[in-house]
Every structure is written in C-alpha cells, then in structure tokens.
Amino acid sequence: MSYISVRHAHKEFINNGAPLTILEDINLDIERGEFICLLGPSGSGKSTLLNAMAGFELISSGSITIDGEPVKAPQLRYVTVFQNYGLLPWRTVESNIALGLESKGVPKSERAAIVDKYVTMVGLGHARHRYPAELSGGMQQRVSIARALAVDPDIIFMDEPLGALDALTRIHLQDEISRICREEGKTVIFVTHDIEEAVVLADRIVLLSANPGRVQTIIPVNIIDRTDRTSASFVNIRNHIFEQFQLAREDKIEFYI
Numbered sequence: 001m002s003y004i005s006v007r008h009a010h011k012e013f014i015n016n017g018a019p020l021t022i023l024e025d026i027n028l029d030i031e032r033g034e035f036i037c038l039l040g041p042s043g044s045g046k047s048t049l050l051n052a053m054a055g056f057e058l059i060s061s062g063s064i065t066i067d068g069e070p071v072k073a074p075q076l077r078y079v080t081v082f083q084n085y086g087l088l089p090w091r092t093v094e095s096n097i098a099l100g101l102e103s104k105g106v107p108k109s110e111r112a113a114i115v116d117k118y119v120t121m122v123g124l125g126h127a128r129h130r131y132p133a134e135l136s137g138g139m140q141q142r143v144s145i146a147r148a149l150a151v152d153p154d155i156i157f158m159d160e161p162l163g164a165l166d167a168l169t170r171i172h173l174q175d176e177i178s179r180i181c182r183e184e185g186k187t188v189i190f191v192t193h194d195i196e197e198a199v200v201l202a203d204r205i206v207l208l209s210a211n212p213g214r215v216q217t218i219i220p221v222n223i224i225d226r227t228d229r230t231s232a233s234f235v236n237i238r239n240h241i242f243e244q245f246q247l248a249r250e251d252k253i254e255f256y257i
C-alpha cells in the first residue's frame, strides 16, 4: 500500500438543507518523499481534500490512510499550513515559529538556533520581534511556512501558502520550499491554483475539476532544472496543463448549452 492512500473519497456538505457533493470518487496514491500539488479552480474542493488528508475534516464515505492507519484526527508528525495563516496574535514572529518546537518537546537550548535558521530563510530576520498584527499578509504567510518547516515533520500539508506574496518573494520561496523539501525528503501536499507554481514544485500534479471536485488527470513533472521557468520542458508542461484546463471549461460550456 502507498504511504498516503485515498480510496473512493466522497464528501458532501449540506447546503440550504440539501446535500451537495463537493468531492466525488477521489483516488490517490502518494509515495513517501513525493511532492504533490493539488491544482484546480476555486471551489473544486482542494482545501476540503487537503483538510481531510490532514485529519481536520472527515469524508462522508471512502477511506484515507497514512502509513496504513486511517486518518481520524490531526497528528503531531504532520503539519498543516492553512490558507488563513493560523498565527497566534499574542506571540511574536520568533515565538510563533517556536510554537511547534515547544509542542514537540525540543529543548529550549536548541530552539533558538532552529528558529533563527527558518526566520532567516523566509527573510524575516528584521521582523523577528514583531507581532502578527504588525505584519503584512505575505509576511504572516512566511511565518506560518517557517513554523511548519521548523518542526521537521514527516508530511507537510500546505494550502496556498504563497497566495499573498509579491511575484519576486513568491519565486524565491517556491525555490526554497522545493529545495528544502527535496533535500530533506519531505512528503508534501501543496494546494495551489497557479499553474507555474505547480510545475516548479510538483513531482506530480493532481488536476481537480469543479462541481463536483473530481480528479481530472494526474500529470507527472520530470524537469531537471526546476528553477528555470523558461526552459522548453517547463513551458511544454505548463502549456499541457493549460490545455487541460481549457478542455474542462469547454466540457462545462457544452453542459450549459
């Protein structure tokens, strides 16, 4: 069995008193050390699927297992970067990054060096003593990424963690996240609706279509130099995904006619 296994996952929410299917028959097999991007339009159920894999939401039917164990609740070995950052407002940048280290029981003497490494990596050394309310959205996002990487988890679930960043910071952090997660052999499930971001980061891209959320196709990304966004292989994959999006849209247009 694969490391993370999603079998016939189905999710319904009650909407105005009637059940509405959000995820329909999702099947995924993810191996240890893989970097997976969930890519799809708004409302295709990316966050719902991610939250179900991370144990924050239960599916209506089907199964999700990690390392052979059914997912029932969030676990300390896995860490989630939420779409809304999830920082504690009464803690400084440094102290937010240290949060997971405290839960994990890392001795105080070791914490400072780890916090320093990650606060520097996300470019917030100068803001380390500030509180979340004193940071921009992009800075808060970077704190939550640093906090997730600092605890050295087995799996990192990330929900659009770079959405609020300017283009240059975003490119820098894409390259850093890709490098660190690959060097350290992390298993990563990363939600995005940005095609280029998925190509830079993913070993495989799971393309979701909307209404209800389904796996439209899974695209392997075999690029040698991921940092070169102009290479022929990069552009080919990007165009291929773009075509898949167009196909999904044309299907819907026919449906409405």
Ligand SMILES: Nc1ncnc2c1ncn2[C@@H]1O[C@H](COP(=O)(O)OP(=O)(O)OP(=O)(O)O)[C@@H](O)[C@H]1O
Residues within 6 Å of the ligand: 013, 014, 015, 022, 040, 041, 042, 043, 044, 045, 046, 047, 048, 049, 193
């Ligand atoms: N708690 C809930 N109750 C009812 N409907 C919900 C709930 N959570 C999500 N939904 C619906 O499920 C669908 C998928 O939502 P989800 O947040 O998973 O999408 P998404 O792909 O992450 O979108 P985005 O890119 O905008 O973040 C949406 O239509 C949303 O309205």
Ligand SMILES: [Mg+2]
Residues within 6 Å of the ligand: 046, 047, 048, 083, 159
């Ligand atoms: Mg979402």
